[in-house]
Amino acid sequence: MIFKLALFNANDCIKIMLKKRITIKDLARELGYAPSTISRALNNHPGISKKTKEEVQKAVKKLGYTQNSIASNFRKNTMLSIGIIVPRIGIHFHSLVISGIEEMAYMRKYNVTIFQSQDSLDREKEIAKILQTKMVDGIIVCLALETNNYDHFNQLKDNKVPVVFYDRVPENYEASKIVINDYQSAYKATEHLISSGCKRIAHISGNPEVSIYKERLKGYKAALVKHNIPLDEKLIEYTKDLNYDEGVYSAKKFLNLEHKPDGIFCANDYTAVSTIQVFKKANYSIPGDISVVGFSNYPISRIIEPTLTTINDRAFEMGQAAANLLIRQIEEKSEIISSETVVLETELIIRDSSKSFNSHK
Amino acid sequence: MIFKLALFNANDCIKIMLKKRITIKDLARELGYAPSTISRALNNHPGISKKTKEEVQKAVKKLGYTQNSIASNFRKNTMLSIGIIVPRIGIHFHSLVISGIEEMAYMRKYNVTIFQSQDSLDREKEIAKILQTKMVDGIIVCLALETNNYDHFNQLKDNKVPVVFYDRVPENYEASKIVINDYQSAYKATEHLISSGCKRIAHISGNPEVSIYKERLKGYKAALVKHNIPLDEKLIEYTKDLNYDEGVYSAKKFLNLEHKPDGIFCANDYTAVSTIQVFKKANYSIPGDISVVGFSNYPISRIIEPTLTTINDRAFEMGQAAANLLIRQIEEKSEIISSETVVLETELIIRDSSKSFNSHK
DNA sequence: CTGAAAGCGCTTACAG
């Protein structure tokens, strides 16, 4: 042991004892090269002799050097780092999106720093400011519920930091966006109910001030109009949050209607699940007496009985697409950052809560 | 507009046109101070006159300066940054933990960089190496399923980077850990079944090579022994993953037993839900004929019918505790990083899938 | 109260 230590010079010894980080300078001193040579050897530059590179690698092992990528990236003025702002990580949809982002980012050597806005506009602004100072190369954001103004992203844009929004995206604001076609998806879901024989189709809507729920509502209405089914405002329930309890409340209102619906399209799976449970409890058969279609393809949709017909909202793919687009924009480094909108195709997953007709149009 | 621009000096003008980042040097030139003075004014140092500070703030506004916190932290040799390694972000438990970590970290001005090991040991090693280079101040990790050796964390420890493990934690390895008491929780769950009248209690176990499932199994057995109920290996089913389908498979085996169980303790909620569904389909009444208890308190446990008695595993609090402990260890900066283990109290949530007795011991 | 200088760990023209 003593003998081994004797192979180190005094300075290195001290560093090792104090667990100070070994730097390029230490390698340089150890081998008698200039730090610039070490740097080039480490980065496998062409104009460095093979012999030198090998020597350097040996010294790396001996002294236990690990690169300081912060210093390196700082010098190169790129952090290979992307920031994410989501409302809440614990919401399953967002956790899948994040998962998709991380996966894509990891492949491309970027790392992902995550912030929760908690659906608060103030906090979202605060985070945007923090991100400003962090040298992130780009950011991905799903807007807070409260957010109705997007000025806090202007400075990022001015600084040429690309921003990609997903799911809850700004309206009338020039930016890149990843969305699904909510209108088309709702249309498809409603039409499925129609073609499976439903005549009176109700809708449980989210807050119609939020664009995605507005679009779903529109798609529902359009499908009815298209198939000459009269709209009936009594068949539309508006919720604040689309949570389970609001679903129960809405379903009960439908249940108490004189002229009850025979199909219900719900703007998410939670309200669809509570609708199923409310009608089952009231001894309705599903899909015999009433069909139910949800939206999102949450895990519970495969477990509830009957299993739930729903729209696959492609959360994971949305994350991948967001990261992909963002990284492309980062690496283009063009003077003008283009604003692109990617619309992901959704998919109607037909399960047991709706009748399936082969004569499906 | 022209007039306004005339107020800037040439160099600043160019920077603004090219959208180059404004630095302390630019402020210094603008005001005729030295960069060091600007830095001190910005950081509100005592020995800087109020007048100067105000001038600096004005120039900050005028030129649109934002601090480069990477440069600042790099100079100060702390990144205020913590790294997380989780198996998969999309698993609800982990997303709640991450949420708790982010919340605590945000309050303490740390930011959180996230990696998924995808339950692969190789990837976990790779990530540990990456983290090595990133100047993170500490890391939080839940081990990959595959991980059976912890050497890849040694260098981090050697470099005095605190590491806190949660949930799936290393065995026989000196480290800080946040866990729940799996043994005690399983004991409590099983005893609840016993005291509500069950005589033959089955168990659906996870992979018993994984310590948390081993502990749950032990707790189940201990409760039976304590209450003089004979162990019966036919009443224990081992699964690989504790997923829904494995639950169905296990429940059916119990259902086909000659001498059927009247209570089942499942090592997670997914298998508990499939157990409920299998027995309901076979026309057993729950909890009349058979009681079911799960583990984790997933959202589905409040929705399934009957609602599921389960153990609250405190995912969110686990994240908070992990971040809290980690940040304490970071800020202590003592020569020796202490290894602490925090055991969180779980809670038995009694719902409708088990009989509740007031004569509960 | 303010400034000049050195430095965090690295990279990269420039020169030889």
Place this chain on the structure above:
DNA sequence: CTGAAAGCGCTTACAG
């Protein structure tokens, strides 16, 4: 093939 020097944007002893 290698080195000396400057610099990324900031901070901080040291000096006055």
